[in-house]
Amino acid sequence: xxxxxxxxxxVICKSGTSVxxxxxxxxxxxxxxxxxxxxPKQSLMLMATSNEGSKATYEQGVEKDKFLINHASLTxxxxxxxxxxxxDSSFYICSASRGAGGFSYEQYFGPGTRLTVT
Amino acid sequence: SQQGEEDPQALSIQEGENATMNCSYKTSINxxxxxxxxxxxxxxxxxxxxxxxxxxxxxRLRVTLDTSKKSSSLLITASRAADTASYFCATxxxxxxxxxxxxxxxxxxxxxx
Numbered sequence: 165x166x167x168x169x170x171x172x173x174x175v176i177c178k179s180g181t182s183v184x185x186x187x188x189x190x191x192x193x194x195x196x197x198x199x200x201x202x203x204p205k206q207s208l209m210l211m212a213t214s215n216e217g218s219k220a221t222y223e224q225g226v227e228k229d230k231f232l233i234n235h236a237s238l239t240x241x242x243x244x245x246x247x248x249x250x251x252d253s254s255f256y257i258c259s260a261s262r263g264a265g266g267f268s269y270e271q272y273f274g275p276g277t278r279l280t281v282t
Numbered sequence: 283s284q285q286g287e288e289d290p291q292a293l294s295i296q297e298g299e300n301a302t303m304n305c306s307y308k309t310s311i312n313x314x315x316x317x318x319x320x321x322x323x324x325x326x327x328x329x330x331x332x333x334x335x336x337x338x339x340x341x342r343l344r345v346t347l348d349t350s351k352k353s354s355s356l357l358i359t360a361s362r363a364a365d366t367a368s369y370f371c372a373t374x375x376x377x378x379x380x381x382x383x384x385x386x387x388x389x390x391x392x393x394x395x
Contacts (some may be wrong), residue, residue: 170324198383206372208325208385257324271383273317275324 168209168260169192170274179250179280185277187258194260196272199231202255214241227255248281255279288386297393301358303389305371306351312374314347315383316356319368328369329357352359363395 166192172175177183187197196215200208212228214220214235222228232244241260245252255278283338288305295301313332317325331338331354332346338345344357359367370389372383 207387210382213382270327270330273325
């Protein structure tokens, strides 16, 4: 149990276009979902936290108008990279947690999405 | 900011040897978790140790936690070539807003057959 999927697994887009990445919890309801970004040979950096039905909380330095997060249901969160630039090229990883506000410790991670902006 | 720092950054050993990776952190935590990541793939959760625990085992993995020194170690015994991956520690310093993981820089482990 506790499987998280991401779609697509990789995507190439042109500068200036927008790209949507989906994160789904397949066999559990995810009250909270997290979005991370990972540059090559670096660690994961938390971008934002989203709770179902409410606005996402963005980390300092992450532009909320550029990285649009929607968590409309308990099994789906989407990250849209708007007006993508080559510096947005990265590995984007989502995770999902059953609980919120301290009811669950474990995050279940998706397989990641490789975004390349040309 | 990242609070987890791991050492070594890279470790190369022979199959059958033990591998030890260390993680240090700066603030108080509720728990510390270790993850594994194969190149270009997602994270696999290995083990979670709570702040009131000192040692935990899972198969060939042994994790220790010293909250007085704000450090943790991951030991992989009898390593295999398939253990080759990056290993990250992540601290959960739970706040009223809920769970929030902060990842360390990671250790790249290479196990040579």
